[in-house]
Amino acid sequence: MNNMLALIHNETLKVLKKKRFYVVMLILVILIPVFTYAQMKIAQNSREKFDQDWRREITQQITDYQNTLGSDRIPEEWKKFRRIMLQQLQYYLDHDVNPNEPNGVTFTRTFMDNSVNLFIPLLVMAIASDIVSSERSTGTIKMLLTRPVRRWKILMSKWLVLMLFTGVVVLMTALLSYLISGAVFGYGGWNFPLFTGFNVSGTNVNVEAVHMLPSWLYLLMQCGLIWFSSIVVAALGFMISVLVRSTAASIVTLMATLIAGTILYNMASAWPTAKYLFMINLKLTDYLAGTPAPVEGMSLLFSLGVLSVWGAAALFIAFRVFTKQDILN
Amino acid sequence: MESEHTLADRPVILSVKQIKKKIGRKWIIHDVSFDVRAGEIFGFLGPNGSGKTTTIRMLVDLIKPTSGHIQVCGYDVNRQPEKALRFVGSIVENPEMYNYLTGWENLEHFARMVPGIDSIRIHEVVNVVGLTRRIHDKVKTYSLGMRQRLGIAQALLVQPKLLILDEPTNGLDPLGIKELRGFIRLLADSGMAVFVSSHLLSEIQLMCDRVAIISNGRVLAVDDVDQLLTGRSQYVIWIAEPLDKALQMLQASEQAKVLEADKAVIDESVLIGLPEHFIITETAPEHISGLNQALTDAGVAVEGIQRVVPTLEQLFLEMTEGGHIE
Numbered sequence: 146m147n148n149m150l151a152l153i154h155n156e157t158l159k160v161l162k163k164k165r166f167y168v169v170m171l172i173l174v175i176l177i178p179v180f181t182y183a184q185m186k187i188a189q190n191s192r193e194k195f196d197q198d199w200r201r202e203i204t205q206q207i208t209d210y211q212n213t214l215g216s217d218r219i220p221e222e223w224k225k226f227r228r229i230m231l232q233q234l235q236y237y238l239d240h241d242v243n244p245n246e247p248n249g250v251t252f253t254r255t256f257m258d259n260s261v262n263l264f265i266p267l268l269v270m271a272i273a274s275d276i277v278s279s280e281r282s283t284g285t286i287k288m289l290l291t292r293p294v295r296r297w298k299i300l301m302s303k304w305l306v307l308m309l310f311t312g313v314v315v316l317m318t319a320l321l322s323y324l325i326s327g328a329v330f331g332y333g334g335w336n337f338p339l340f341t342g343f344n345v346s347g348t349n350v351n352v353e354a355v356h357m358l359p360s361w362l363y364l365l366m367q368c369g370l371i372w373f374s375s376i377v378v379a380a381l382g383f384m385i386s387v388l389v390r391s392t393a394a395s396i397v398t399l400m401a402t403l404i405a406g407t408i409l410y411n412m413a414s415a416w417p418t419a420k421y422l423f424m425i426n427l428k429l430t431d432y433l434a435g436t437p438a439p440v441e442g443m444s445l446l447f448s449l450g451v452l453s454v455w456g457a458a459a460l461f462i463a464f465r466v467f468t469k470q471d472i473l474n
Numbered sequence: 475m476e477s478e479h480t481l482a483d484r485p486v487i488l489s490v491k492q493i494k495k496k497i498g499r500k501w502i503i504h505d506v507s508f509d510v511r512a513g514e515i516f517g518f519l520g521p522n523g524s525g526k527t528t529t530i531r532m533l534v535d536l537i538k539p540t541s542g543h544i545q546v547c548g549y550d551v552n553r554q555p556e557k558a559l560r561f562v563g564s565i566v567e568n569p570e571m572y573n574y575l576t577g578w579e580n581l582e583h584f585a586r587m588v589p590g591i592d593s594i595r596i597h598e599v600v601n602v603v604g605l606t607r608r609i610h611d612k613v614k615t616y617s618l619g620m621r622q623r624l625g626i627a628q629a630l631l632v633q634p635k636l637l638i639l640d641e642p643t644n645g646l647d648p649l650g651i652k653e654l655r656g657f658i659r660l661l662a663d664s665g666m667a668v669f670v671s672s673h674l675l676s677e678i679q680l681m682c683d684r685v686a687i688i689s690n691g692r693v694l695a696v697d698d699v700d701q702l703l704t705g706r707s708q709y710v711i712w713i714a715e716p717l718d719k720a721l722q723m724l725q726a727s728e729q730a731k732v733l734e735a736d737k738a739v740i741d742e743s744v745l746i747g748l749p750e751h752f753i754i755t756e757t758a759p760e761h762i763s764g765l766n767q768a769l770t771d772a773g774v775a776v777e778g779i780q781r782v783v784p785t786l787e788q789l790f791l792e793m794t795e796g797g798h799i800e
Contacts (some may be wrong), residue, residue, distance in 0.1 A: 151586040158583070162574050284570035288628065291534040291566065292587040293559035471497070472536040 148294065152302035156276075160310055165275055169268045169314060173321045180256060181326045188247045188330075199243040207234050229437050233343055236355065240340070248334030249327030250360045254367065256322045258434065261371050262410070262427040266378040266403055268314050273382030274395035276303050277467070281390045286472060296468045304383060304460070311379045315372045319364065335361045343435025363433070370429035373449070377423060377456040378403070384459040387467050413439040420447070423455040484511040487561070487636045487667035493532060493542030495525075495691075502528050503539070504691040510636065510667045515658060517682030517699065518671040521790075525691040526671045527567060530640050533669070534564050546636055560588065563634035565642065569625025573614040577605060577624050580613060584628050591631055599627040618645035626657075637661060638669045643677060655681050675789065687793070694793050709733070710762060711744075712753040713778035720774045721753055727768070729761035744782050752778075 160166055195201040210231040213219050219227075237244045245251065277300070280286040290296060323332075341363065342354040358366075378399070385395040406424020413419040420426070420440040426448040431438065438444075488510040495503040503525045510516040520526045531537040533544055535555045544551040549558035571580045581599070585591040600609050603623040608616070616624065622645065629637055639658075643651045658681060662668050672678050678685050679699055686696040695702055710730075714720035724730045733754045757765065762779060769776050 148589065155583050155586055158579070159572065159575075162572075162579070164574070283573070284568065285572055287534075287536060287566045287570065288584065290536055291559060291562070291564050292584060293556045293562075293632075294587050295556055469538075471538060472531065473497070 149298060149302060152294070152298060153305055156302050156306040157309070160272065160276070160306060163275075163279075165271060166310070169271050170317060170321075172268065173318055174325075177256070177322045177325045180322075181252065181329055184247075184252055184255075184326065185329050199245065200238065202245075203234055203238050203243070207231055207238070210234075226437055229343075229435075233340075233435055236340060236343075242338055242340070244339070246334060246337055248330045248337070249323045249332045250334035250337065250364060252326035252330055253319055253323045254339075254360065254364055256326070257319060257364070257367050257371060258430050260318065261374060261430050262424070263403060263407055265315060265318060265371060265375055266427065267400065268318070269311050269375045269379050270382045270396060270399050270403075272310050272314070273307055273379040274386045274399060275392045276307055276383065277386040277463075278390055278392045278395050281472075282392060284474075290472060297464055300387075300464055300467045304380075304463075307379050307383060308376055311375045312372055315368055315375055319368055335359065339363045341433050341435065366433060367430050370433065374427045374429050374452060377452040377459075378427070380456040380459040380463075381423070384463040387463045410439050414441075417441070421451055423452055426451045484513055486510070487512050487547060488533070488669065489543075489545045490529075490533070491543045491545075493529070493539040493544060495528060495532065495537065496540045497528075502691055503532075506542075506686075506688065506691070506693050508686045508693060508696050510669055512635065512667050513662055513665050514683045515662045515668045515670060515681055517678035517685035518669060518688065519673070519675065519678045519685050520671075520688035521673050524688050526673075526688060527640060528691075529688070530564075530566055530638060530669075530671060533638060534562060534566060535559060536566065560632065561635040562638060563629030563632055563636070564638035564640075565622075565625040565629055566638075566640050568644070569621050569628070571613045571621065571624055571628070574612065576612050577609040577616070577620075577627075580624065581609075581627060581631060585631055588632050595631065595633075599630045602630065603627045619647070619650050622646060622650075622654075634666065636667045636669065640671050641673070642670060643672070643674075651677075675783065679783065687789070689790055694790070708757060708759055709782045710755050710757045711748065711778070711780040711782060712755065712776070713749055713780075714753070714769060715775045715777060717751050717753065719772065720769055720776075723769060723772060723774070724753060724755055724765065727765060730755040730757045730765055744780075748778075748780075 191202050195205070210227045214224055214227060214231075234244075280289055289299060337360045338357045339360055340355050341358050342356050381402075382395065382399050385398050386392075389395040389398065403424060406422065406427065409416075409419055409422065410425055410428075413425050417440050420438075420443050425439055426443070428436075429445065429448055429452075432445040432448070438448075486509045490506060490508050493503060493506050494501065506525070506529055508516075518526055518529070528537060532539050533546075533551065535551050535558075538552050546558040547561045549561075551558040571577075572583065575583065578596070578600075581596045582593075585596055600606055603626050605620065605623050605627060608620060613621065613624065622642065626639075626642075629639075637658075642654060642658075646654060658668055658670065662683075670678070670681060672681075682699050684697065685699050685702055687694045687702070712720060712724065721732065725732050733756060759781065762781075766776055766779060
């Protein structure tokens with residue numbers, strides 16, 4: 146056990162001493178203001194348009210949706226999605242709650258929602274894909290594995306540290322977007338009510354289970370779900386990092402898979418088997434918000450299950466290969 | 475050397491028994507066996523691509539042998555690596571350390587992996603390899619020689635019974651090489667078994683007590699360095715005026731065998747500073763003076779006589795052709 150703590154100490158030190166982690170933080174610090182600015186522009190526009198009244202804005206949105214539902218040129222899948230969104234908006238309107246109340250917390254929530262399937266996985270991958278392959282490409286693995294420590298212990302320490310830093314990345318993303326956007330939108334909104342538990346069945350939204358959550362709890366749940374899906378991405382990156390010697394190659398491999406996932410996401414309704422792909426299941430936060438899943442029959446439990454299987458398989462392969470493989474260079 | 479008598483009584487630290495290794499469909503290592511005892515410097519001599527590095531990687535559990543056993547202090551390296559490797563300090567190929575850490579942080583990193591190594595021990599090894607002044611600088615600012623020292627410091631951290639150094643003189647200047655040689659001798663005298671690989675015969679001759687010669691994945695011979703290398707044919711370079719006459723006489727003599735210049739593979743470094751034309755013979759040392767006398771008596775001006783050690787290639791040629799071991 147002491148031994149494992151020492152190994153974790155080593156791995157943490159290596160992640161922190163490398164520039165990579167700070168580059169990830171720097172990306173956040175640079176990109177979040179960009180999004181904040183864009184969000185500010187949107188808020189300004191709608192305020193001018195609707196005269197500071199959010200009810201008029203929501204009503205307008207509902208009318209827009211209703212209009213497009215009557216059109217023949219809109220594909221059936223889109224219509225379904227819009228019908229559901231329409232009902233949700235109506236629910237917010239009926240309960241006199243503005244879902245887009247501009248403040249730091251709302252921005253953070255929206256930003257986290259949008260970054261769950263590509264942005265955060267990308268940041269996590271930057272660390273995951275490097276953690277084993279960098280030891281191989283620099284040759285330090287020879288020093289590391291010739292110490293009197295079992296190989297699985299070394300890999301385990303790396304995995305635990307990777308899980309830790311995945312959490313750090315998720316938390317830092319939330320924290321930085323709150324701090325940066327708060328400077329523009331204000332730091333309030335922690336207790337602002339949000340609705341969750343929309344039960345989508347077919348084209349109807351079942352509102353029986355809908356209940357109210359304060360924003361801070363909602364955000365916390367969001368971070369937890371994002372952490373989980375990020376860990377699965379980290380596990381896949383970890384596996385590729387074991388299999389591929391070059392860090393660049395392992396990043397490219399996983400990035401291609403993720404991007405393919407976002408493309409597939411929009412086509413998945415026509416291809417139901419796609420729901421077993423991990424990329425389609427990454428948007429766990431959608432279940433929280435009540436956004437309809439890309440394939441019918443997907444639920445939070447289903448997605449958690451699919452992701453768990455992918456993650457476990459990736460870890461199994463990573464450990465199996467790492468403990469058996471010959472280190473030839 | 476007195477030590478030769480007592481060497482056989484010393485405990486075997488590293489025992490390699492009939493290891494074989496197949497990578498893909500190709501057998502890289504056919505049959506390698508040898509023992510390394512406490513207090514000796516054991517040379518592992520072979521050209522590049524002969525399986526030296528593959529063998530070394532198997533010694534430290536980076537590669538698993540297809541068959542055969544490797545034991546360190548009685549523990550099987552592949553089955554109980556956490557026990558066997560406790561006694562081993564090694565540098566495999568280049569001493570690659572974490573560039574973004576300082577030398578000290580690197581040593582701390584490796585010290586943490588083995589229980590019972592404190593900062594006092596780190597100070598000790600830093601002193602021993604003479605890196606005290608630069609130890610808190612980042613490794614990326616180190617020269618190759620300094621990296622080599624840091625690598626050795628890392629290997630010594632665990633107070634190993636077996637030290638494995640793969641081509642340790644790579645990248646060192648002549649003075650550094652000489653220093654390293656003295657240092658390795660010191661370690662061996664303190665009872666450590668030192669395993670050194672090289673592709674340079676002269677280096678092994680200068681550094682080692684015993685040597686295993688490997689070629690194409692097979693050990694051709696294991697013996698005392700003196701026995702194996704010094705007992706072999708001696709080449710003698712003759713520089714004389716007139717050269718033709720000297721050549722005729724040497725060819726006529728039974729004690730000297732004149733070699734074609736290209737056939738006698740002599741290390742190029744030996745040829746530096748020699749005139750363009752000279753004669754190479756295979757001559758036993760005790761006959762040199764007699765031949766010299768005969769040449770001088772016949773009016774040949776002998777301007778130089780030089781004994782040279784055959785190169786590794788030549789040694790291989792003799793060993794395989796002579797059916798020495800196969």
